[in-house]
Amino acid sequence: MKLVSSPGPLGSPLGPLRPSPLVEQATDHLRGQITGGQWPVGTKIPGETTLAKTLGVGRSTVREAVRALAATGLVQARQGSGVFVIADRPHEDWPTRLRRAAVTDVYEVRMLIEVEAARLAAERRTEDDLAALDEAMAARRAASGRGDAEFVDADIALHRAVVAAAHNPVLTDLFGEFAPALRQGLIDLLDLRATHPGHGEDTHAALVRAVVAGDGREAARTARTELETTLAMLRDTA
Template identity: 40%
Template sequence: MPLVTTTRTGLVDQVIAQMRELVSSGEWPLGRRIPPEAELVTALGVGRNTVREAVRALAHAGLLEVRQGDGTFVRATSELSGAVRRLCDSELRRVLEVRRALEVESARLAATARTDEDIRELETILGIRDSAVHEQRDREQAVAQDTRFHMRLVDASHNPVLIELYQGLSEAVLSSVASTLDPEASPEQHISHTELLEAVRDGNPERAAAEAGGFLEELLSRIGEDTGT
């Protein structure tokens, strides 16, 4: 999405809106540096102060992160996600507790609301995830596909409010998956999601909820063991 020259009214709000859209659409990817100030000034046809004010506003909202001497980076894809990241930074246990609350109910709903397409896509994603985990060849792929599986399972609940809440947690989910997926573990030590998918496919909401809560409880117990709590 190209930047376009703004009109002279509400300049800061217009710049904020354009930058927010570039972030949420993925045009400015998560974790990447955005164009430098001089380039933004030229592309938008506004002054440096306008650009700086817009950047400050988006940084305050949690979407951008200004690193002195290094530039400005995309920190989150929405205000909700930015707020979650501020609350959850370095708090893996808190993220897992929130995931447990949302994913248990999502699994319960998905067991009765899922479509054939939902199941096919979940099976495909889980197959790719398990292949990457078991062959220990691509940790980045394993993390990405594990995260994708959980996101897609929540989508299968077909509850728009629950889906929106979970999407706001997406970066924290990815970070928690990366933190709990041990590249040195044997394939047998990795948590399986096969039983969870089977419960959803079989239309068994109670078993699906139990499976979703069970693996997160296991992760929480591992953290407790690591910290001695």
Template identity: 40%
Template sequence: MVLSPVPGGSTVDAVLDQLQAQISDGSWPVGRRIPAELELAARLGVSRPAVREAIRALTHVGVLEVRRGDGTYVRSTANPRALLRRLARASIRDTFELQLAYDVQAARLAARRRTGADLARLEELLRARDEATEADEFGAADAAFHLGVAEASGNPLLIEAMRFFIDRLHESMRAIRLDREVPEAGPAAHRAVLDAIAAGDPQAAASAAAAVVEPTLAVLESLAAREEAAAAEKSEAGAGR
């Protein structure tokens, strides 16, 4: 299959579709080095960041492998598009439910395994989060702190899962910063997570991590229940006409 320009206005999904098609039809077999980002961007008629994001998504699910200084290689012919679509369509509530699971275990492990370098980096990431003002900047800084906790866990699978998930968390936190109806945990709650990790207290770290997510999740669940009730009421009213 030959790569063709992506229609204007298309998302990264369109780039993913083309890259996956090259792999699925055997044009790029396992072990093959794929074209460089710059070449792919030119052939697809898209920005280099769009290509980079698509490659990163396929790398996180094991389809591609990036070898520093060498290039990107096909690692598997499996098609992860269903998983990627579900992730893209996940609600903010779905995102926070998953974040709760990741964050609690990441904090627990980080309290056991963190190094001095980990703590210094987490301090910097927390400072950046506290100082962020614009919604997009805040979303990125919040996601970076949570990823930093996962990286301090020392669990390679948890780290990769969190890296795969982090863009969705970034977007969710950006949306929450713009929506005053949904609260987000402030500096004190995040400081409690870092303090417990620094103290080497796994249980306190896990509890603090849960306390960061649970209040926001409770409001999201309440809003979802309200929307479901309104939809059911509207449906019943329509059926009674």
């Protein structure tokens, strides 16, 4: 399958497709027409038949490519009118935005999630949750004398166990979205040697005790204190 070499309705020549997934290639080519300015915002893009002929692919491939562009906010179908360009740059998905965000910004939102999660965990924790908290606390304590990444992973695992004990799947998913950006930011920005051994040992132990005791107010207070301390340290190193 080859693309037509003349510009045609797409503006600049696109070149032949490589022997790899055609939908991905077609999406990349069409995206390039938008981000490269050949199809400005407000432009109605050529129809499926025209694009299929120009790209040398089937209409179903073009249809999937256009759907992919719509999913990133570049184009929009208008009933009875066609497909129009509505932006010249794709929307960033949530994980990408988190990776680009400052770790202090991520941490501020993390506090909103985890303080409430700690309160709920104290009210809803089960015997299995308590066992998981004990295990995570022991692992964090053991990691305090190891490498930076290991300590960060153990610390995040403990907080993940607290969030899981809240038994709110939305909170759990939100924490899961934040964890990768948080992990890398902590590794990159924190001088963890200053936090070893036992950084936050007392506050983390107090957090676990409050959850075990079912004291939601104390769990939330302890979580906020611990997170505010780390956030202040992150701001000092940023």
